[in-house]
Amino acid sequence: xxxxxxxxxxxxxxxxxxxxxxxxxxxxxxxxxxxxxxxxxxxxxxxxxxxxxxxxxxxxxxxxxxxxxxxxxxxxxxxxxxxxxxxxxxxxxxxxxxxxxxxxxxxxxxxxxxxxxxxxxxxxxxxxxxxxxxxxxxxxxxxxxxxxxxxxxxxxxxxxxxxxxxxxxxxxxxxxxxxxxxxxxxxxxxxxxxxxxxxxxxxxxxxxxxxxxxxxxxxxxxxxxxxxxxxxxxxxxxxxxxxxx
Amino acid sequence: xxxxxxxxxxxxxxxxxxxxxxxxxxxxxxxxxxxxxxxxxxxxxxxxxxxxxxxxxxxxxxxxxxxxxxxxxxxxxxxxxxxxxxxxxxxxxxxxxxxxxxxxxxxxxxxxxxxxxxxxxxxxxxxxxxxxxxxxxx
Numbered sequence: 001x002x003x004x005x006x007x008x009x010x011x012x013x014x015x016x017x018x019x020x021x022x023x024x025x026x027x028x029x030x031x032x033x034x035x036x037x038x039x040x041x042x043x044x045x046x047x048x049x050x051x052x053x054x055x056x057x058x059x060x061x062x063x064x065x066x067x068x069x070x071x072x073x074x075x076x077x078x079x080x081x082x083x084x085x086x087x088x089x090x091x092x093x094x095x096x097x098x099x100x101x102x103x104x105x106x107x108x109x110x111x112x113x114x115x116x117x118x119x120x121x122x123x124x125x126x127x128x129x130x131x132x133x134x135x136x137x138x139x140x141x142x143x144x145x146x147x148x149x150x151x152x153x154x155x156x157x158x159x160x161x162x163x164x165x166x167x168x169x170x171x172x173x174x175x176x177x178x179x180x181x182x183x184x185x186x187x188x189x190x191x192x193x194x195x196x197x198x199x200x201x202x203x204x205x206x207x208x209x210x211x212x213x214x215x216x217x218x219x220x221x222x223x224x225x226x227x228x229x230x231x232x233x234x235x236x237x238x239x240x241x242x243x244x245x
Numbered sequence: 246x247x248x249x250x251x252x253x254x255x256x257x258x259x260x261x262x263x264x265x266x267x268x269x270x271x272x273x274x275x276x277x278x279x280x281x282x283x284x285x286x287x288x289x290x291x292x293x294x295x296x297x298x299x300x301x302x303x304x305x306x307x308x309x310x311x312x313x314x315x316x317x318x319x320x321x322x323x324x325x326x327x328x329x330x331x332x333x334x335x336x337x338x339x340x341x342x343x344x345x346x347x348x349x350x351x352x353x354x355x356x357x358x359x360x361x362x363x364x365x366x367x368x369x370x371x372x373x374x375x376x377x378x379x380x381x382x383x
Contacts, residue, residue, distance in 0.1 A: 002334075003333045003334055003335075003357070004333075006332070006333065006334050007329075007332045007333050007334075010332045011332060024340075024350070025324075027348065027350075028301060028324065028349075028350045029321070029324065031300070031301075031302070031343070031347055031348070031349050031350075032300075032301050032302045032305075032320065032324075034347070035302045035343075035345075036302065036320070038345075057320055058319075058320045058321045059319045059320065059321040059322070060321070061321070063321070064321030064322065064324055064325065067321075067322075067324075067325040068324050068325045068328050070325070071325045071328050071329040071332070072328045072329075072332060
């Protein structure tokens with residue numbers, strides 16, 4: 001184990017000692033060839049043949065150098081280092097392109113960061129109500145396509161739950177509101193009577209629905225608000241609902 | 246000595262190949278890898294250095310002389326093997342003056358290298374004996 005670790009560390013370090021490594025490698029192999037050549041000459045070969053034979057016995061010098069490089073460094077790291085250096089030199093050669101690329105990247109990264117910060121604050125952080133960390137969302141099947149509970153089941157949980165302080169239900173629906181001024185399609189959320197008390201939010205005016213409103217029919221008027229305009233206004237007339245059941 | 250001369254007695258010499266492609270760029274040529282049991286070259290190198298430090302050329306000469314020309318080693322293949330054994334801590338290397346007063350890299354067996362040599366030699370002896378038993382059977 002320690003041998004492999006040691007080998008890996010030394011090989012990684014070898015990437016940064018390239019010049020010295022190359023010089024020593026060349027020197028070592030040349031030394032071998034020189035001795036071989038001497039030995040061939042001593043065996044009676046003329047100098048030109050001795051040199052040829054020494055190199056032939058040795059095999060391709062460059063090939064062995066390459067193999068030595070492969071064992072004494074991590075080629076992938078070495079390639080990466082070379083690629084980065086090439087990229088750096090190319091960028092230095094064309095400063096206009098580099099400036100545009102850097103500016104584009106800066107702007108894009110900045111914009112992304114800003115949008116994410118915004119989304120993070122608005123959507124991803126917990127709901128802005130007291131004790132938001134104590135809220136639990138129950139679904140029949142978790143995930144993007146999970147199903148909610150049907151009404152009787154929800155009621156049963158609401159009545160029987162002993163481990164939860166308060167239970168409330170909600171579901172997103174499109175509703176059509178009929179008022180004297182016309183028909184309005186609104187995106188709405190249907191909630192059970194426990195919704196607002198459990199979330200501990202107070203209405204701007206009037207009152208929210210509460211547990212006693214959990215019955216068929218229209219609650220007492222005077223508390224419904226329209227969010228169509230930026231300003232909040234009370235509806236002068238009690239609207240009629242359709243599409244919700 | 247040329248390869249042709251080595252094989253002049255009729256039997257082809259056994260090639261000892263460099264068995265690694267560890268984290269390398271090139272995949273090892275499969276047709277070459279199975280010729281002799283991997284690790285044999287390591288064993289031969291470690292054995293050559295058992296009696297004292299040697300440079301690469303002397304290691305090649307030692308193996309060449311001791312094998313009575315039966316094992317033929319690509320001399321260049323020694324160096325990747327030597328470097329790898331050095332990286333694994335089985336050998337240590339230092340530059341010194343050779344017999345002809347040139348600067349040469351000398352390899353020395355380390356403590357772990359000696360241990361490795363013993364275990365590899367044992368493994369090799371067991372293996373050779375096992376093959377011998379198989380071949381002796383009728």
